[in-house]
Amino acid sequence: MKPEGMKIIVFSDLDRSLLNDKYEYDQIEPILHHLLSLNVAIVFASSKTRNEIEFYRNKWQITDPFIVENGSAILIPKNYFGTHYEFTRQTQGYNIIEFSTPYCIIHEKLDVVRNRTGANIVGFGDMTAEQIAKDSGLPIYLAKLAKKREYSEPFKILDGKDKEVLDAISDEGLCFTRGGKYLHALGNCDKGKATSVLKNLYLQQFKKIFSIGVGDSANDLPMLKIVDKPFFVNKTVNRETVWKEIESIAQTQ
Numbered sequence: 700m701k702p703e704g705m706k707i708i709v710f711s712d713l714d715r716s717l718l719n720d721k722y723e724y725d726q727i728e729p730i731l732h733h734l735l736s737l738n739v740a741i742v743f744a745s746s747k748t749r750n751e752i753e754f755y756r757n758k759w760q761i762t763d764p765f766i767v768e769n770g771s772a773i774l775i776p777k778n779y780f781g782t783h784y785e786f787t788r789q790t791q792g793y794n795i796i797e798f799s800t801p802y803c804i805i806h807e808k809l810d811v812v813r814n815r816t817g818a819n820i821v822g823f824g825d826m827t828a829e830q831i832a833k834d835s836g837l838p839i840y841l842a843k844l845a846k847k848r849e850y851s852e853p854f855k856i857l858d859g860k861d862k863e864v865l866d867a868i869s870d871e872g873l874c875f876t877r878g879g880k881y882l883h884a885l886g887n888c889d890k891g892k893a894t895s896v897l898k899n900l901y902l903q904q905f906k907k908i909f910s911i912g913v914g915d916s917a918n919d920l921p922m923l924k925i926v927d928k929p930f931f932v933n934k935t936v937n938r939e940t941v942w943k944e945i946e947s948i949a950q951t952q
């Protein structure tokens with residue numbers, strides 16, 4: 700399908716979808732610049748925090764909305780859409796549509812899960828930035844931003860009590876999802892729900908849209924299900940190939 704005359708929106712995960720295992724992006728960066736020059740919207744939808752995603756948006760001068768913490772919230776720069784839409788709250792720069800629960804509640808409920816199951820659960824809230832950097836491979840300045848959580852907690856279960864822990868998380872009314880390196884506890888939301896809401900806002904504004912999704916993990920599947928053209932990065936389909944294909948789709952406009 701040729702998306703002629705349509706607004707193209709790329710909903711992309713970051714880790715292992717755009718960034719490689721070492722958080723590098725060299726081969727993708729020129730493609731991103733090209734897509735932006737073609738007026739393609741680049742919407743990051745990541746398990747990362749607002750601060751981490753802002754780091755990448757600022758680096759590439761991306762001004763499109765973004766989805767934080769696995770679909771916990773959509774941050775829409777003010778005046779981005781000319782149409783009316785509902786949002787949960789405003790900050791100086793953004794209208795924010797929230798789907799998850801505040802971080803303090805997620806953290807408290809994970810404590811309850813830990814006590815109930817006796818499992819050895821370690822979340823980002825229990826770790827220093829230095830420990831997160833060592834465990835995840837993130838540089839320290841990004842590990843510090845990864846700790847600034849608003850809605851969700853990445854965690855690991857160190858003693859194999861996965862079933863007990865995940866059952867207890869559900870009993871506490873929370874959801875969980877699996878990213879590339881960590882499990883994530885969050886409220887009742889996922890990347891798909893947030894993508895769907897944002898897709899509708901684009902539709903309201905541009906009338907004709909073509910949505911593309913890029914993901915690599917289970918937490919990306921709800922997002923990939925609702926886009927027009929999903930790409931799943933894995934051992935046989937690498938990031939560069941995917942982004943080159945997106946570039947050629949955008950050039951057919």
Ligand SMILES: [Mg+2]
Binds near residue numbers: 713878915
């Ligand atoms: Mg990923």
